[in-house]
Amino acid sequence: MVSAGIAGGTGYTAGELIWLLLQHPAVELRFVHSRSQAGKAVSSVHTDLMGETDLQFSSELSAVEVLFLCLPHGKAREFLAEQSIAPGTRIIDLSHDHRLGNSGFVYGLPELNKEAIRHSRQVANPGCFATALQLALLPLARERRLQGEVHVQAITGATGAGAGLSDTTHFSWRSNNLSVYKAFGHQHLGEIKQSLQQLDSDFAQEINFIPLRGNFARGIFASLYTEIDLSLEQAMQLYKSFYADAPFVQVTTDDISLKEVVNTNRCFLQLQKHGKKLLILSAIDNLLKGASGQAVQNMNLMLGLDESTGLQLKPIRY
Numbered sequence: 491m492v493s494a495g496i497a498g499g500t501g502y503t504a505g506e507l508i509w510l511l512l513q514h515p516a517v518e519l520r521f522v523h524s525r526s527q528a529g530k531a532v533s534s535v536h537t538d539l540m541g542e543t544d545l546q547f548s549s550e551l552s553a554v555e556v557l558f559l560c561l562p563h564g565k566a567r568e569f570l571a572e573q574s575i576a577p578g579t580r581i582i583d584l585s586h587d588h589r590l591g592n593s594g595f596v597y598g599l600p601e602l603n604k605e606a607i608r609h610s611r612q613v614a615n616p617g618c619f620a621t622a623l624q625l626a627l628l629p630l631a632r633e634r635r636l637q638g639e640v641h642v643q644a645i646t647g648a649t650g651a652g653a654g655l656s657d658t659t660h661f662s663w664r665s666n667n668l669s670v671y672k673a674f675g676h677q678h679l680g681e682i683k684q685s686l687q688q689l690d691s692d693f694a695q696e697i698n699f700i701p702l703r704g705n706f707a708r709g710i711f712a713s714l715y716t717e718i719d720l721s722l723e724q725a726m727q728l729y730k731s732f733y734a735d736a737p738f739v740q741v742t743t744d745d746i747s748l749k750e751v752v753n754t755n756r757c758f759l760q761l762q763k764h765g766k767k768l769l770i771l772s773a774i775d776n777l778l779k780g781a782s783g784q785a786v787q788n789m790n791l792m793l794g795l796d797e798s799t800g801l802q803l804k805p806i807r808y
C-alpha cells in the first residue's frame with residue numbers, strides 16, 4: 491500500500507479526498523493534518539465519515555509517499571517552506587500556488603499533460619473553473635482553431651468558495667439568488683491561457699469570462715462560444731479524437747446537465763453549432779474533477795496505476 495497524508499484537513503476538498511483515499515485499493519491514509527482541530531476525530535468535522543475511519547486530525551506530519559495540500563491560496567507554498575518534508579515525497583498541491591510558470595510543479599490536467607504527470611514528483615492540481623473551461627477549449631487550441639474571441643459564462647456552486655463562512659456563502663444571501671463576480675478578471679484565466687498557449691503558441695485571443703455564483707452546493711456548468719469554420723460533425727470528430735484516451739471526458743451532441751456529473755470525476759461536453767458559432771457546454775463537479783477527484787487521478791498516474799483507480803463514482807441524478 492502507498493502511504494498518503496493530507497494538509498488542510500478540515501476543508502471541503504480535504505473532506506472529499508479523505509473519502510476517496512479511504513476507499514482507494516492501493517492507498518493507506520496515514521494522517522490528516524489540521525491547524526485548528528488536531529486531536530479531534532476526523533469524523534467529528536467530516537460527519538459523513540462517521541463509522542468509516544478512526545483517524546484523528548494531527549498537528550504533526552509523518553513520512554508518507556504522497557502528500558496532498560488542501561490549503562488556501564498562498565498557504566501551500568508557505569507550508570512547504572515551514573515543514574521539513576522528506577525529499578522524494580510526491581506532492582499534489584490543490585491550491586493556486588504552483589500552477590503558473592516555472593514553479594517546478596507539473597500542471598496536473600491529465601488530459602493535457604498525462605506523460606509529464608506520470609514522470610513527475612510534484613503536481614499542481616488545476617483550478618475548478620480552469621478545468622471545466624480548458625477541457626472545453628483544448629481540442630480547438632491543438633488544431634489552432636481558436637482564431638476569434640472566446641465568450642464564457644460559468645456558474646459555480648457554493649462549495650467552490652471553501653468551507654469558511656462569508657457574506658456570499660451565507661444561506662440567507664445565497665439561497666434563491668444569483669450573482670456575477672470577478673467579471674473579465676477571474677484568477678483562473680492565467681492558467682487557462684498558459685495551457686492554451688502550450689498547445690498553440692500563437693494563441694492571443696480574449697477570453698471574456700463572466701463567472702456566476704449559483705444557489706446550489708456543488709458543480710460547475712459553463713457555456714462557451716466562439717466563431718469557427720468547422721461543421722458540427724467536424725468539431726465532434728476533433729473533440730472525440732482529442733479525448734480518445736481520456737476516461738473521464740464524454741463528448742456529445744445530446745443535452746447535458748449538472749446532475750449527470752455531480753459526485754463523479756467526469757466532465758461532460760456538449761457541442762452545438764449556431765451559424766458560425768460553436769457552442770460548447772461543459773459540466774463538472776468542482777470538488778471532484780475540479781479538485782480532489784482530479785488529485786487522485788494525478789496520484790494514480792504518478793504511481794503508475796490506472797488513472798481511474800478508486801474513481802468509479804455514481805452521480806445522484808434524482
Ligand SMILES: NC(=O)c1ccc[n+]([C@@H]2O[C@H](COP(=O)([O-])OP(=O)(O)OC[C@H]3O[C@@H](n4cnc5c(N)ncnc54)[C@H](OP(=O)(O)O)[C@@H]3O)[C@@H](O)[C@H]2O)c1
Pocket residue numbers: 497498499500501502503504523524525526527559560561562563565584585586616617618649650651652653654776777780781
Ligand atoms: N472548493 C473547491 O471547489 C476547490 C476547487 C479547486 C481547488 N480548490 C483549492 O483547493 C484549496 C482548498 O480548498 P477548500 O475548498 O478545501 O478550502 P477550505 O474549505 O477553505 O479549507 C482550507 C483548509 O486549509 C486549512 N488552513 C491552513 N492554513 C490556513 C489559513 N491560514 N487560513 C485558512 N485555512 C487554513 C484549514 O484547515 P485546518 O484548520 O484543518 O488546517 C482549512 O479548512 C484552495 O487553495 C482552493 O482554492 C478548491
